[in-house]
Amino acid sequence: MKVSTFKAAGKFSLLVLSLLVAALMLVGCGGEEKKEAAEKAAPAAPEKITLKLAMDADPVSLDPHVQLSGGMLQFSHLVFDPLIRYDKDMNFVPRLAESWERIDDLTMRMHLRKGVKFHSGNEFTAKDVVFTVDRLKKSEDYKGLFEPFTGAVAVDDYTVDLVTKKPYGLVLNMATYIFPLDSKFYSGTDDKGKAKDAIVKTDYSFANVNESGTGPFTVISREQGVKTVFARFKDYWNKDTGNVEEIVLSPIKNDATRTAALMSGDVDFVMPVPPQDLERLKTTDGLHLVTMSGSRIISMQLNQKRNPALADPKVRLAMAYAYDNQGVVEKIMNGFATAAGQMSPKGYVGHLESLTPRFDLEKAKALMAESNFPNGFEATMISPNNRYVNDEKIAEAFASMMSKIGIKVSLKTMPKAQYWDQFDAQVADIQLIGWHSDTEDSGNFFEFLSMCRNTETGYGQYNSGNYCNAKVDELTLAAQTETDPAKRAADLQEAEKIQYDEAGFIPLHWQNLSWASKANMNTEDIVNVMNFPYFGDLVIN
Amino acid sequence: MFAFTVKRILQAVVVMLIISFIGFAIKHNFGDPVRDLVGQRVTATERAEIRDRLGLNDPFPVQYARFLRDALRGDLGQSYFFKKPATEVIIKKAPATLELVFCAAFIIVVLSIPLGIYSAIRPKSLFSRFVMGGSIVGVSMPVFLTAILLIYIFSVELHWLPSYGRGETVLLFGWWDSGLFTVDGLLHLVMPSIALSSIMLPLFIRLIRSEMMEVLETEYVKFAWAKGIKPWRVWLVHAFKNTLLPVITVGGVQLGIMVAFTILTETVFQWQGMGSMFIESVERSDTSLMVAYLVFVGIVFVLVNTFVDIIYGLVNPTVRVAGRQ
Numbered sequence: 001m002k003v004s005t006f007k008a009a010g011k012f013s014l015l016v017l018s019l020l021v022a023a024l025m026l027v028g029c030g031g032e033e034k035k036e037a038a039e040k041a042a043p044a045a046p047e048k049i050t051l052k053l054a055m056d057a058d059p060v061s062l063d064p065h066v067q068l069s070g071g072m073l074q075f076s077h078l079v080f081d082p083l084i085r086y087d088k089d090m091n092f093v094p095r096l097a098e099s100w101e102r103i104d105d106l107t108m109r110m111h112l113r114k115g116v117k118f119h120s121g122n123e124f125t126a127k128d129v130v131f132t133v134d135r136l137k138k139s140e141d142y143k144g145l146f147e148p149f150t151g152a153v154a155v156d157d158y159t160v161d162l163v164t165k166k167p168y169g170l171v172l173n174m175a176t177y178i179f180p181l182d183s184k185f186y187s188g189t190d191d192k193g194k195a196k197d198a199i200v201k202t203d204y205s206f207a208n209v210n211e212s213g214t215g216p217f218t219v220i221s222r223e224q225g226v227k228t229v230f231a232r233f234k235d236y237w238n239k240d241t242g243n244v245e246e247i248v249l250s251p252i253k254n255d256a257t258r259t260a261a262l263m264s265g266d267v268d269f270v271m272p273v274p275p276q277d278l279e280r281l282k283t284t285d286g287l288h289l290v291t292m293s294g295s296r297i298i299s300m301q302l303n304q305k306r307n308p309a310l311a312d313p314k315v316r317l318a319m320a321y322a323y324d325n326q327g328v329v330e331k332i333m334n335g336f337a338t339a340a341g342q343m344s345p346k347g348y349v350g351h352l353e354s355l356t357p358r359f360d361l362e363k364a365k366a367l368m369a370e371s372n373f374p375n376g377f378e379a380t381m382i383s384p385n386n387r388y389v390n391d392e393k394i395a396e397a398f399a400s401m402m403s404k405i406g407i408k409v410s411l412k413t414m415p416k417a418q419y420w421d422q423f424d425a426q427v428a429d430i431q432l433i434g435w436h437s438d439t440e441d442s443g444n445f446f447e448f449l450s451m452c453r454n455t456e457t458g459y460g461q462y463n464s465g466n467y468c469n470a471k472v473d474e475l476t477l478a479a480q481t482e483t484d485p486a487k488r489a490a491d492l493q494e495a496e497k498i499q500y501d502e503a504g505f506i507p508l509h510w511q512n513l514s515w516a517s518k519a520n521m522n523t524e525d526i527v528n529v530m531n532f533p534y535f536g537d538l539v540i541n
Numbered sequence: 542m543f544a545f546t547v548k549r550i551l552q553a554v555v556v557m558l559i560i561s562f563i564g565f566a567i568k569h570n571f572g573d574p575v576r577d578l579v580g581q582r583v584t585a586t587e588r589a590e591i592r593d594r595l596g597l598n599d600p601f602p603v604q605y606a607r608f609l610r611d612a613l614r615g616d617l618g619q620s621y622f623f624k625k626p627a628t629e630v631i632i633k634k635a636p637a638t639l640e641l642v643f644c645a646a647f648i649i650v651v652l653s654i655p656l657g658i659y660s661a662i663r664p665k666s667l668f669s670r671f672v673m674g675g676s677i678v679g680v681s682m683p684v685f686l687t688a689i690l691l692i693y694i695f696s697v698e699l700h701w702l703p704s705y706g707r708g709e710t711v712l713l714f715g716w717w718d719s720g721l722f723t724v725d726g727l728l729h730l731v732m733p734s735i736a737l738s739s740i741m742l743p744l745f746i747r748l749i750r751s752e753m754m755e756v757l758e759t760e761y762v763k764f765a766w767a768k769g770i771k772p773w774r775v776w777l778v779h780a781f782k783n784t785l786l787p788v789i790t791v792g793g794v795q796l797g798i799m800v801a802f803t804i805l806t807e808t809v810f811q812w813q814g815m816g817s818m819f820i821e822s823v824e825r826s827d828t829s830l831m832v833a834y835l836v837f838v839g840i841v842f843v844l845v846n847t848f849v850d851i852i853y854g855l856v857n858p859t860v861r862v863a864g865r866q
Binding site for chain 2: 054060061067068069140141144145200201202203204205208224225226227250251252253254256257260261263264265266386415416417418420421424435436438448458461462
């Protein structure tokens with residue numbers, strides 16, 4: 001009986017095997033035929049200029065107001081178009097607003113471009129700007145940024161006033177975030193009976209899957225996390241610009257694979273470039289690497305409430321002198337970062353050239369000896385291990401440098417999914433944080449990272465060091481309502497200087513930015529320090 | 542046989558309950574999904590409100606009860622990132638993973654059987670030694686390293702094969718996105734399937750070899766030799782068939798493990814299947830998708846094992862007798 005069962009089993013497996021082989025052969029033939037048919041069907045059509053683009057993530061939605069993140073802003077610059085935008089040197093240049101003028105302390109008048117069309121075919125007017133600002137004020141992510149605004153008021157079809165509650169110095173910075181939406185397209189209800197203008201984070205909404213902007217590209221198809229295809233908008237207002245007719249965006253999360261995809265020619269443009277591959281891409285023929293100092297500051301916050309030693313300004317200064325910013329940038333970041341002595345990067349109004357990193361171990365030791373803790377002390381520290389470039393290694397280097405001046409740091413690292421709850425709870429004496437100013441202005445760093453913590457106003461929300469200086473607060477708040485750029489800059493620079501002298505926290509470095517592409521395009525002309533490449537202007541030869 | 546089957550299914554249900562409980566407990570302690578949904582400017586109070594709306598502030602038993610109730614209706618929750626029901630996301634991603642596993646399994650079956658048999662029959666030949674040595678390298682090399690090496694050799698250096706993704710796919714039955722029916726799709730399959738099979742293939746060669754060598758020592762094989770039966774008949778019909786049983790059992794379990802192993806392979810090749818989906822859901826704390834995946838894979842494991850046990854029962858009646866007691 002046993003043998004017969006096996007015989008059956010043997011016959012069965014033979015049958016399965018032969019079926020498999022037959023199926024595979026069919027598959028192969030089927031594929032061949034298809035390819036031939038496809039070749040016949042498309043007789044030498046004029047070649048479309050396609051950009052195959054790989055990024056580490058793709059936009060989470062088609063609704064530009066659903067989330068404030070780098071990925072969403074990159075997407076907005078493709079499909080929508082802002083009133084104004086930054087050029088490479090962080091100057092404001094006209095887009096949908098052709099010019100602007102300050103009418104009074106509270107009002108900035110924008111003169112809009114005529115003859116601009118939305119992807120739906122609707123005409124772009126001041127009404128759309130009013131609609132967009134109203135919607136921004138409802139968006140969970142943007143309402144904080146647009147809180148200083150009363151709203152936008154249409155003067156006529158092509159003139160719109162941006163009105164603030166108090167004098168506000170960052171109206172133009174905020175205008176770079178106003179990507180006008182098609183008010184007709186996003187009004188009313190969709191076929192599911194839901195409001196088309198609803199902003200929904202975790203569920204279906206009309207705006208999450210449909211778009212109508214004025215941008216250089218329209219979305220042809222989208223499979224979230226797999227592939228998004230954009231086609232050039234034929235009625236785009238700016239005709240004399242880039243020549244890319246189609247963009248195929250694929251997210252490639254794995255660093256090594258992203259580099260390999262570029263090197264093998266499967267994609268034309270990658271961002272970001274992993275630091276370990278910079279050298280290799282730079283020296284490869286036919287490829288083009290562009291890097292730039294970025295504006296995300298990585299810093300260590302020293303909690304003076306948790307650990308009495310960190311409340312001693314001499315100790316904090318000693319720590320600032322003990323940390324070798326440039327050494328870490330060179331050895332751990334492979335030179336792919338800019339050592340920082342302050343929070344504001346070059347180009348920001350608060351940046352002070354004189355505030356350089358101050359590594360001097362002898363001085364650090366001397367300061368420690370003078371402090372109330374000449375024999376050192378123990379401190380706990382936490383850091384994420386998958387949020388910033390080389391974050392874990394940086395934290396380890398910091399801990400070992402502190403040990404040289406007698407500070408015994410016990411470090412715990414964790415993934416970002418767990419990190420932020422711990423960060424908020426201030427579980428350790430020293431906590432690492434990276435920050436990018438979403439207003440591209442120094443004031444934002446102080447408001448979130450170094451103003452005295454105030455749960456009511458929300459100031460100092462991410463200040464886990466509990467650094468608090470009334471003068472810094474005063475200067476930051478004054479800068480908020482200052483519309484004279486020179487005075488604003490002076491206020492913010494003074495605040496930056498005070499923090500430097502008191503070593504309120506320890507700035508480490510600004511992360512650099514990187515893009516790599518094939519050599520036949522003008523990559524360096526379209527990238528910028530905000531990391532919003534203007535693909536509409538890309539020219540492929 | 543009926544009683545045996547019912548018993549196995551009941552066991553499966555209990556296992557599923559345990560898996561869902563563990564998955565849910567992980568979710569509850571994992572981290573805040575809202576963090577990844579909002580910008581840095583959104584305040585703690587506003588985040589708490591969003592969490593409230595998503596039902597994340599309810600106590601654990603309430604959330605778990607709600608999860609079980611919905612799960613019975615086939616609803617495993619909502620993926621925050623994809624803004625769609627988790628089941629829909631997983632089902633959309635499943636074909637990619639299953640095709641990858643199928644191709645890797647195919648490579649394993651086609652290569653391990655002849656290689657295993659040969660190295661059992663001629664254990665001392667140079668080729669067998671080479672196969673055995675190679676299999677040690679294969680077992681000890683991590684999948685992602687194999688994958689990266691393949692990419693650098695065949696995509697970057699030789700430009701033979703595409704480096705990432707699934708390529709051109711065809712829609713079958715309205716929902717199964719298949720890469721098996723286009724040349725481009727098949728080319729994209731080659732390296733990921735080789736990488737995925739690289740861990741299991743050596744294991745199976747060694748398993749078949751050792752089982753086969755044991756069988757070759759048994760009395761009935763010696764008897765067959767004595768009867769003067771042709772060698773290939775002794776090897777294939779008499780000996781190999783009897784090595785099949787343990788291979789099927791192990792194979793069933795390994796098939797499940799392979800589904801899990803796709804995580805590494807898929808991440809490296811940016812293969813849009815369930816594995817990379819899972820890793821990404823962990824990274825962005827898309828916790829309900831995470832739990833849904835754990836439960837889904839749990840179901841696959843349990844089904845495969847149950848199925849294997851039942852087949853085993855058919856092939857080997859003594860198991861059935863044991864089940865009846």
